[in-house]
Amino acid sequence: EDKVVQSPLSLVVHEGDTVTLNCSYEVTNFRSLLWYKQEKKAPTFLFMLTSSGIEKKSGRLSSILDKKELFSILNITATQTGDSAVYLCAVANLISSGSARQLTFGSGTQLTVLP
Amino acid sequence: DAGITQSPRHKVTETGTPVTLRCHQTENHRYMYWYRQDPGHGLRLIHYSYGVKDTDKGEVSDGYSVSRSKTEDFLLTLESATSSQTSVYFCAIRPSGNTGELFFGEGSRLTVL
Numbered sequence: 001e002d003k004v005v006q007s008p009l010s011l012v013v014h015e016g017d018t019v020t021l022n023c024s025y026e027v028t029n030f031r032s033l034l035w036y037k038q039e040k041k042a043p044t045f046l047f048m049l050t051s052s053g054i055e056k057k058s059g060r061l062s063s064i065l066d067k068k069e070l071f072s073i074l075n076i077t078a079t080q081t082g083d084s085a086v087y088l089c090a091v092a093n094l095i096s097s098g099s100a101r102q103l104t105f106g107s108g109t110q111l112t113v114l115p
Numbered sequence: 116d117a118g119i120t121q122s123p124r125h126k127v128t129e130t131g132t133p134v135t136l137r138c139h140q141t142e143n144h145r146y147m148y149w150y151r152q153d154p155g156h157g158l159r160l161i162h163y164s165y166g167v168k169d170t171d172k173g174e175v176s177d178g179y180s181v182s183r184s185k186t187e188d189f190l191l192t193l194e195s196a197t198s199s200q201t202s203v204y205f206c207a208i209r210p211s212g213n214t215g216e217l218f219f220g221e222g223s224r225l226t227v228l
Contacts, residue, residue, distance in 0.1 A: 004157075034216060042205060042219035043158070088157060092216075102173070103148075103217055105157035 002027040006089050006106035014114050017079050021109045023089030024071040033065050033072050034103065036088040043088055046074075079113045086110050118142045119220035121206050127226045134193040136223050138206030140186075146209040147189040148173075148217065149181065151202040158205065164189055196227045 007022045025033065032050045036043035047056045049065035049072060056063050060079075065072045076083055086108040093102055118141035128134055138147060145166055150158040150173075160173030162181040170181050178200060182190045193200055203224050207217040 032216075042221050045216055045218070048216050090158075102160055102163070103158075104174075105150075105159070107155055107157040 002104045004106040010110040012112045018077045021074040025091045027091045027093045029094040031092040034090045038086045081113050084113045121220040121223045125224050134196050136191040138189045144208040148207040149191045150205045198227050201227045
């Protein structure tokens, strides 16, 4: 059974802190690992990682994938109150029907950034 | 904006009644998905579609059926709603050619009393 595990489940920090969110996975036919940010509504896409060791960066957010150890981390530096959200990790794998790809999600990390 | 519209956005219904949720997309994407989101479980795949009339089951398909008679519409039906189906339902599309990124609709909150 495909599995994606995120830690910690929740995290409370103060503005300016740096946080590291973790995601480990066990899936068959791995294609990519994705990070999403979810505030009140739909998840919004942050990063997609397909290769080990190559850091993806967007402003204060960065992420890296280790395909040997089957995990990824999402770093947020100089956190702001607007970073408060649930961060979801998902792994895309190839499923049988018509080259569709399924995303298996972790249960998320609830990040709260206090002023 | 991925051009995805879900309806209704909120619904309250009673146990045993049928419910249909609609997902409409404007960009002719081949792949469409229905997920449910519950506390502690993240997003779980219910059904997906890889073309008109081509659908398959996901991880939590029991009690749900889907139909896709047109590229732009993917319907999720609960034949006889139960309280365990109280959830937020998200539709998603995947543009062809990428390695997994999904774009989500705004969600439909369903409460079954």
